[in-house]
Amino acid sequence: MARSWFRLFAVAVVAVALTVGLVGPGTAQPRLRPLVIAMPTTPPNLIHIPPWIALETGLFAKYGLDAKMLTFEGGPAALRALIGGGGSVHLAAPGIPPFVAAVGAGAELRAVATYSMKHPVAMVAQGEIKTCADLRGKKIGTPGGTGAYSEVMARAYLATCGLTPRDVQYINIAIGARVPALVSGQIDAMVLHVDQLFEVMQQKKSLRLLAHMAEVLPKGWYAAYITTFDLITKDPKFVQDAVMALTEANRFIYQNRDRTIEIGMKYTKFDKDIISRTYDELVKRGVWPVNEGLRQDLVEAGIDTEVSVGTITGPAKPTFDNTTSVGFVRAAITKLGRWTGDPRWY
Secondary structure (H helix, E strand, O other), rough: OHHHHHHHHHHHHHHHHHHHOOOOOOOOOOOOOOOOEEEEOEEEEEEEOOHHHHHHHHHHOOOOOEEEEOOOOOHHHHHHHHHHHOOOOOEEOOOHHHHHHHHHHOOOEEEEEOOOHHHHOOEEEOOOOOHHHHOOOOOOEEEOOOOHHHHHHHHHHHHHOOOOOOOOOOOOOOOHHHHHHHOOOOOOOOEHHHHHHHHHHHHHHEEEEEEEEEHHHHOOOEOOOOEEHHHHHOOOHHHHHHHHHHHHHHEEEEHHHHHHHHHHHHHOOHHHHHHHHHHHHHHHHHOHHHHHHOOOOHHHHHHHHHHHHHHOOOOOOOOOOOOOOHHHHHHHHHOOOOOOOOOOOO
16 A cells, blocks of 8 residues: 555655656756847848847847847838837838937936947949049939938948938848849949848949948947837846847857858858858958947947937937946856957957
């Protein structure tokens, strides 16, 4: 009788253990929390790849997150998805122009991390256009429209030779039509990402690279992961987990060339030659940050750029403090350790 009771007790303990996930090959896993990120291009360029790196390599799952990326036609649309999503979108990753303009207008948003402070784009033009001044009267492609990142970069480049948007003709085109528009001559010039630069010059060798915007604006602020002040206040651990995964994704890129190229090809739809060349160019420039990234001097330089090109026109200029919540990425670097010894690391 005692043995029978012991056997029944043992069976009951094992059953409970299996139910709560304590033993056995079918151990229950913690439920992953949904994380929705609004990305500013569709499909992404290689510069935007860190969230997909975090997805494909299990970094989001490591921090208890089930991530989904939504892609949009430009940074303003991605930011609108965050603001108007009723909490269904948790992060947006736009270029800085629409974000800083929104903060300047009173929006309660904060940058909590970044996938690049350095500008990973270049101004490309038809072969007969040799200098900035030659753009007078020409058609400039502006995917995303006025206020979108590429348009603001075009304005910044025009300013180097005293031109303004009034001196050129803006042509608003779909993000996916950038390369065909240049190849066909529909437009005369446009700011392109590095992968698009390699693609378009492969198709039309007469096109001319006028300038890398990282050299025109050596201190600047390209993009950030943005969230609402409400989410930061209500669920800081959720935000911290997302920042941890995204920070590790940036570092993974430098340590895993082949895997990054493979993931880049899958999501950007560029071929291996273009992605490989783009990867090497961006890594050489240290575009993806491996430490905090959101340095005050770079953030303030980016805000100053928006003021100088007219994106911010109100009386209240955004500041480092009311555009960033850097505690999350600082906590990530404290946990992961700082990378040092290379001038690219920031």
